[in-house]
Amino acid sequence: MNVLENVEIFCPYCGEVFEIEVDSSIGRQHYTEDCEICCRPIEIFVQVDENHEVHVDVRSELE
Numbered sequence: 001m002n003v004l005e006n007v008e009i010f011c012p013y014c015g016e017v018f019e020i021e022v023d024s025s026i027g028r029q030h031y032t033e034d035c036e037i038c039c040r041p042i043e044i045f046v047q048v049d050e051n052h053e054v055h056v057d058v059r060s061e062l063e
């Protein structure tokens with residue numbers, strides 16, 4: 001069963017906040033998604049803890 005949650009993240013390039021959908025049935029995820037505003041690739045790290053709370057870290061792909 002997929003449990004999709006909307007999570008607000010901010011873009012590390014342009015600083016804009018937008019929502020992504022996270023599948024909280026998967027404990028750890030790491031993927032890249034393009035910013036909705038500036039279209040640059042954001043690395044997204046998702047972790048779901050034992051209370052099913054979703055934690056999201058974002059990083060710029062280009063250091």
Ligand SMILES: [Zn+2]
Binds near residue numbers: 035
């Ligand atoms: Zn952006």
